[in-house]
Amino acid sequence: MRILVIEDDPDLQRTLAATLREENYAVDTASDGVEGLRKALPATYDAIVLDVMLPRLDGWGVLEALRPTVATPVLMLTARDTVPDRIKGLNLGADDYLTKPFDIDELLARLRALIRRTTGQTSSIITIGNIAIDTAARRVTANDNETSLTPREYTLLEYLALHRGELVTRATLYEHLYDEDDDSLSNLLDVHVSNLRKKLGHELITTRRGHGYSIE
Amino acid sequence: MSSLLHSIRWRIQVWHGIILLVAIGAFCVTAYHFAWDHQMRRLDRELRDVERLLIRTLMEYGRKPGEAPVPPDQLTQSLRAHEITLPPAVAAQFTGVNYYTLRDADGTPLLQSTNLPADITQLPVPKDGVTEEFRSIGNRRESLRANARGFSSVFGRDISREISDMHNLGWLLAASGLGVWVFGLLGGWWLAGRAIKPIDNISRTASRIAEGNLAERIDTSGNDSELDQLAHLLNQTFERLNNSFERQRRFSADASHELRTPVAVLIAETQRVLKRERTTDEYKDTLLTCQNNAERMRHLIEALLTLSRQEAAGNQTEHQPCDLADILRDTLVQVQPLATERAIRIETDLQPAPIHGDAAALSVLTANLVRNALQHQPAGAPDALMRVTTRREGDRVIVSVTDHGPGIAAEDLPHIFERFYRADKARTGGTGHTGLGLAIAQTIAQNHGGTITVTSTPGNGANFTVNLPAST
Numbered sequence A: 001m002r003i004l005v006i007e008d009d010p011d012l013q014r015t016l017a018a019t020l021r022e023e024n025y026a027v028d029t030a031s032d033g034v035e036g037l038r039k040a041l042p043a044t045y046d047a048i049v050l051d052v053m054l055p056r057l058d059g060w061g062v063l064e065a066l067r068p069t070v071a072t073p074v075l076m077l078t079a080r081d082t083v084p085d086r087i088k089g090l091n092l093g094a095d096d097y098l099t100k101p102f103d104i105d106e107l108l109a110r111l112r113a114l115i116r117r118t119t120g121q122t123s124s125i126i127t128i129g130n131i132a133i134d135t136a137a138r139r140v141t142a143n144d145n146e147t148s149l150t151p152r153e154y155t156l157l158e159y160l161a162l163h164r165g166e167l168v169t170r171a172t173l174y175e176h177l178y179d180e181d182d183d184s185l186s187n188l189l190d191v192h193v194s195n196l197r198k199k200l201g202h203e204l205i206t207t208r209r210g211h212g213y214s215i216e
Numbered sequence B: 001m002s003s004l005l006h007s008i009r010w011r012i013q014v015w016h017g018i019i020l021l022v023a024i025g026a027f028c029v030t031a032y033h034f035a036w037d038h039q040m041r042r043l044d045r046e047l048r049d050v051e052r053l054l055i056r057t058l059m060e061y062g063r064k065p066g067e068a069p070v071p072p073d074q075l076t077q078s079l080r081a082h083e084i085t086l087p088p089a090v091a092a093q094f095t096g097v098n099y100y101t102l103r104d105a106d107g108t109p110l111l112q113s114t115n116l117p118a119d120i121t122q123l124p125v126p127k128d129g130v131t132e133e134f135r136s137i138g139n140r141r142e143s144l145r146a147n148a149r150g151f152s153s154v155f156g157r158d159i160s161r162e163i164s165d166m167h168n169l170g171w172l173l174a175a176s177g178l179g180v181w182v183f184g185l186l187g188g189w190w191l192a193g194r195a196i197k198p199i200d201n202i203s204r205t206a207s208r209i210a211e212g213n214l215a216e217r218i219d220t221s222g223n224d225s226e227l228d229q230l231a232h233l234l235n236q237t238f239e240r241l242n243n244s245f246e247r248q249r250r251f252s253a254d255a256s257h258e259l260r261t262p263v264a265v266l267i268a269e270t271q272r273v274l275k276r277e278r279t280t281d282e283y284k285d286t287l288l289t290c291q292n293n294a295e296r297m298r299h300l301i302e303a304l305l306t307l308s309r310q311e312a313a314g315n316q317t318e319h320q321p322c323d324l325a326d327i328l329r330d331t332l333v334q335v336q337p338l339a340t341e342r343a344i345r346i347e348t349d350l351q352p353a354p355i356h357g358d359a360a361a362l363s364v365l366t367a368n369l370v371r372n373a374l375q376h377q378p379a380g381a382p383d384a385l386m387r388v389t390t391r392r393e394g395d396r397v398i399v400s401v402t403d404h405g406p407g408i409a410a411e412d413l414p415h416i417f418e419r420f421y422r423a424d425k426a427r428t429g430g431t432g433h434t435g436l437g438l439a440i441a442q443t444i445a446q447n448h449g450g451t452i453t454v455t456s457t458p459g460n461g462a463n464f465t466v467n468l469p470a471s472t
Helices: A010-022 A033-040 A059-066 A083-091 A104-118 A151-162 A170-177 A189-200 B002-006 B008-060 B072-081 B088-093 B160-210 B226-274 B280-313 B324-341 B359-375 B437-447
Strands: A002-006 A026-030 A047-051 A074-078 A096-099 A125-128 A131-134 A139-142 A145-147 A205-208 A212-215 B098-103 B109-112 B130-137 B140-147 B152-158 B320-323 B345-350 B354-357 B385-393 B396-403 B451-456 B462-469
Touching (some): A002 A033, A002 A170, A010 A026, A033 A047, A074 A083, A083 A096, A096 A104, A104 B226, A151 A189, A151 A212, B008 B072, B008 B098, B008 B130, B008 B140, B226 B280, B320 B359, B324 B345, B324 B359
Parallel strands (some): A002 A026, A047 A074, B345 B385
Antiparallel strands (some): A205 A212, B130 B140, B140 B152, B385 B396
């Protein structure tokens, strides 16, 4: 899961990014509305955390420019907490609203819910055969036995499970699982896929040669 | 019911009713009195007429042509001597309502009409001359006369018809007076309603405003009456209230916004770090971030307090004589570390600028201006230069702070004294930059009856000029 954080306060931006990375999200940041919009427009993010008071272009402006084409779920994060402000944000196409100061656990839960909703999932636990993926606790059980996965393996499994039945290309996986600064060797997809197969069973992930992967 | 009796309309109506009743009553009584008087005078004149007719007839009685008429003083003898039969035309005068009696000194009737009432009294015979009198007895009006020679006369008239006419007139007056009164009451009710209507309008609007609709105003489209003036006055008051509420609301919204971000950082950062064990360096980083944001909040709170104190101070501040040049010298000593850190040279020309003011507040003003200039000067440029001057111009003192920074964009110029307005938009997140410094400076200048003006050419620095009244 890749998330864009558009926040102009450097401390808050750093804290948000660190929090999300510790939850194994791939995180990119933008410090003003124009930069944020530029990054958000290719629609490679699974969610956007958007501040309202931004230099150059405010959060509402970003939302307005984004919405005709980009359906990425947006969580507005702002110090404005009046009802008209919240209504304005939601009417412009925000999917959720959180006022500063906030609890990071609430922020994470709301982000998970947003991502789940856009992929059509209703529950935070995804079951595939005898495998259950608890997206809230980031835990995977196979036949009721907990299986330990590395963060990379878990995010890959979660992404494929959330897009169950779809063919997910390698490019999409690279876009959604790794942030723009990530060039480590650990993004070798094939290694993670074969590790997942070893841990959870060979038939779980189908490889379509030259196209990508899918979970049926 | 009690509210009805307390309503102004009702009270006006009650007083109006009482006053109108008294006025109409007084008018009716006076009119009746005049009419009665007039009637009596007319009756008296008529009595005199018939009296004169009878006396003349008696004086002419039995006169041969060429003979002189009987003189008045011999009339009594003439009456005593002869039996007189009045001509029918004259006698006819005394058959209806008129009657008369002519009497001798002892009360013996000399001549009288047949319809004379029984209870006739005559005037006593005077010592000399003549006495005469009109009197009303029951429903009769009489003209009485007596002279020293013993002759007395009573001419009277039954006036029951006139009295009944007067009674009718009285009733008519009472009825029409009542009618006028009722009409006046109705008119008064209408008038009071009309007079009250603007007040009603005002009170209704005022109560709507009190309910929280501060933007509403009383309709003042009427003429320039006292109530319109009141409405204007109230509208001005509402306007001021609304403005101050609006300012207060925006200010608290801005202040809470400015405080929320550092609090959000504190909460999010501590929650994140406490989720698991960290290395010492990570804890140190987090503590530094927290310290940084706590400092931010401290500066903001201090600035907010300064601002609210300055606003509350108004003109009641304790002002004493001081010199802006001295104040600026102290300020420059205070900001020297910042200037050194940013490698900015400060050029000064501090001429005496005596002023009657609050020295502590004025030093906040100058410090804010100088700090603002220092912060907007690019750090470390080799030729970085700032100029601070004070001087006296007539009855004004001028403080001028000029920097050679990037200047202020034209669209920002009108707003830079607004609270929390940041021309550069990018928040430094650092300390001491609250977005309130210039607002505080302006409030202080205004408290001293002065102004701050700013001029700037983008790319060529900015100049802030404080203009304050000099002490005499």
